[in-house]
Amino acid sequence: xxAKVVLVNIxxxxxxxLYSGCSKDISPTVYKTKNVIIVVVDGARYSETWGDSSHxxxxxxxxxxxxxxxxxxxxxxxxxxxxxGHTAICTGNYENINNGGMEYPTYPSFLQYWNKINPxxxxxxxxxxxKDKLQVLSDCTDSLWKGKYxxxxxxxxxxxxxxxxDDSTTFQSTIxxxxxxxxxxxxINFKQPDAAGHANDSLGYLQGIFDTDNYIGAIWQxxxxxxxxxxxxxxxxxxxxGRHTPGVSNGFVSHGDQCxxxxxxxxxxxxxxxxQNYISTKPYEQIDIPNTVSELxxxxxxxxxxKVMKDLFK
Numbered sequence: 001x002x003a004k005v006v007l008v009n010i011x012x013x014x015x016x017x018l019y020s021g022c023s024k025d026i027s028p029t030v031y032k033t034k035n036v037i038i039v040v041v042d043g044a045r046y047s048e049t050w051g052d053s054s055h056x057x058x059x060x061x062x063x064x065x066x067x068x069x070x071x072x073x074x075x076x077x078x079x080x081x082x083x084x085g086h087t088a089i090c091t092g093n094y095e096n097i098n099n100g101g102m103e104y105p106t107y108p109s110f111l112q113y114w115n116k117i118n119p120x121x122x123x124x125x126x127x128x129x130x131k132d133k134l135q136v137l138s139d140c141t142d143s144l145w146k147g148k149y150x151x152x153x154x155x156x157x158x159x160x161x162x163x164x165x166d167d168s169t170t171f172q173s174t175i176x177x178x179x180x181x182x183x184x185x186x187x188i189n190f191k192q193p194d195a196a197g198h199a200n201d202s203l204g205y206l207q208g209i210f211d212t213d214n215y216i217g218a219i220w221q222x223x224x225x226x227x228x229x230x231x232x233x234x235x236x237x238x239x240x241x242g243r244h245t246p247g248v249s250n251g252f253v254s255h256g257d258q259c260x261x262x263x264x265x266x267x268x269x270x271x272x273x274x275x276q277n278y279i280s281t282k283p284y285e286q287i288d289i290p291n292t293v294s295e296l297x298x299x300x301x302x303x304x305x306x307k308v309m310k311d312l313f314k
Contacts, residue, residue: 031272031273031295031296031297031298031313032231032232032272032273033232033233033234033271033272033273033296033297034184034232034233034297035183035184035185035229035232035233035234036184036185036186036233036234036236036271036293036296036297037183037185037186037188037219037223037233037234037235037236038089038186038187038188038235038236038237038238038289038293039188039190039212039215039216039219039235039236039237039238040085040086040089040187040188040189040190040238040239040240041190041193041209041212041216041237041238041239041266042082042130042131042189042190042191042192042193042194042195042239042240043082043191043193043194043195043197043198043239043240043241043242043243043255044193044194044208044209044212044239044242044243044265044266045242045243045245045252045261045264045265046239046242046261046264046265046266047242047245047261047264048205048206048209049061049209049266050070050072050266050268051264056210057206057209057210057213058209058210058213059213060213060214060216060217060220061213061216061217061237061268064217064220064270065268065277065279066276066277067270067276067277068268068269068270068271068274068275068276068277068278069268069269069270069274069275069276069278069279069280069312070266070267070268070278070279070280071267071268071279071280071282071284071309071312072279072280072281073280073281073282073283073284074238074264074265074266074267074283074284074285075263075264075265075283075284075285075286076088076239076240076241076242076262076263076265076285076286077094077263077285077286077287078094078095078096078286078287079094079095079096079097079099079256080241080242080255080256080257080258080262080263081099081240081241081255081256082099082131082133082134082194082240082241083097083098083099083100083101083103083133083134083136084096084097084099084240085239085240085241085286086134086137086187086189086240087105087137088286088287088289089187089238089240089286089289089290090105090109090110090111090137090187090290091105091106091107091108091109091110091140091290091303091304092107092110092287092288092289092290092291092301092303092304092305092306093105093106093107093287093303093304093305094286094287094305099133100133101132101133101134101135101136101160101161103136104136104139104140104141104146105136105137105139105140105141106140106141106142107140107142107145107303107304108140108142108145108149108303109137109138109140109151109290110185110290110293110294110299110301110304111125111127111137111138111149111151111185111187112139112140112145112148112149112150112151113149113294113299113300113301114185114297114299115149115150115151116148116149117299119149121184122149122151122152123152123181124181124182124183124184124185125151125152125183125184125185125186126151126152126153126154126177126183126185126186126187127151127152127153127154127155127186127187128153128154128155128170128173128174128177128186128187128188128189129154129155129156129170129187129188129189130156130164130165130166130167130169130170130189130190130191130192131155131156131164131189131191132155132156132157132159132160132161132162132163132164132165133155133156133160134155134156134189135153135155135156135159135160136160137187138150138151138153142303151185154170154173154177164191164195167190167191167192167208167211167212167215170188170189170190171190171215171218171219174186174188174215174219175218175219175222178219178222178223178226178229179222179226182228185297189240190208190212190215192204192207192208192211192212193205193208193209193212194208195208196208197243197252197253197254197255198253198254200253202252205252216235216237219235220235220270223235231272232272233271233272234269234270234271234272234273234274234293234296235269235270235271236267236268236269236289236293237266237267237268237269238265238266238267238268238286238289239265239266240265241255241256241262241263241265242255242261242262242263242264242265243255243261243262244257244259244261244262245259245260245261245262246261248261265286267284267289267309269312271296273296273313273314274312274313274314275312275313275314278312280309280311280312282311284307284309285306286306287304287305287306288306288307288308288309289306290304290306291304291306291307291308291309292306292308292309292312294308295308295310
């Protein structure tokens with residue numbers, strides 16, 4: 001009899017532990033965020049964004065910092081190229097993936113996870129990019145996910161293999177979709193800083209950072225002016241990679257190694273669940289973005305290798 005009592009107690013204790021462990025992953029969200037918009041400023045170095053004490057090229061974001069958070073110690077610790085960088089932001093995994101759009105990520109993105117648990121809202125999830133090759137972010141090769149829960153795409157001129165378009169087109173498309181389709185989840189790419197950098201056009205590179213900052217300011221204003229978004233939308237601004245530091249390889253023209261200029265990138269966020277006028281020096285990295293988004297939206301994303309950036313929350 002005593003043996004049975006002991007066995008029952010052990011089972012009850014085990015179930016309690018199991019329930020406690022699971023509840024951390026699947027507990028309902030307690031956050032105010034219902035929509036998340038991620039803007040990726042392609043190829044901008046930290047030294048020309050938040051690392052520039054004048055903040056002359058990111059004046060909108062600098063003003064908005066009073067309402068948001070900056071992680072000053074944020075890095076791409078994987079391959080510092082466009083498709084691998086965006087893949088890390090979406091899937092929470094660093095992969096040495098083809099940078100020409102010829103290969104899909106291995107793991108599902110936070111967009112696919114969100115679509116799976118919100119099938120009636122699948123039309124509200126988007127990949128909107130100036131670079132056509134980033135349409136690969138819409139799917140993965142995992143056999144359980146491939147071809148399933150696909151977000152909408154608006155990439156390049158009209159999809160994979162059609163070439164790049166102007167950032168102004170991507171910006172207008174974003175505003176139109178926010179206005180008329182009530183986007184709830186999106187990743188948006190603006191190419192100009194990277195394109196000008198590769199062309200060895202230093203003035204065009206800085207202008208690209210400046211123009212993108214204006215797009216970001218306008219997107220936030222659109223969010224604030226719309227009752228469907230105001231006080232329930234998080235906006236995240238980051239980079240896929242930076243550029244070589246002066247004296248490394250061919251200078252700022254390219255990227256792709258592990259120098260500080262390529263790795264050190266931006267993480268800036270505004271939203272109802274983030275602190276205000278807060279700068280964190282705690283080290284975070286690209287793969288932490290999907291976990292943080294998933295935390296806000298109540299998604300369990302076990303394939304991601306990142307962590308939640310909780311010290312940025314209120």
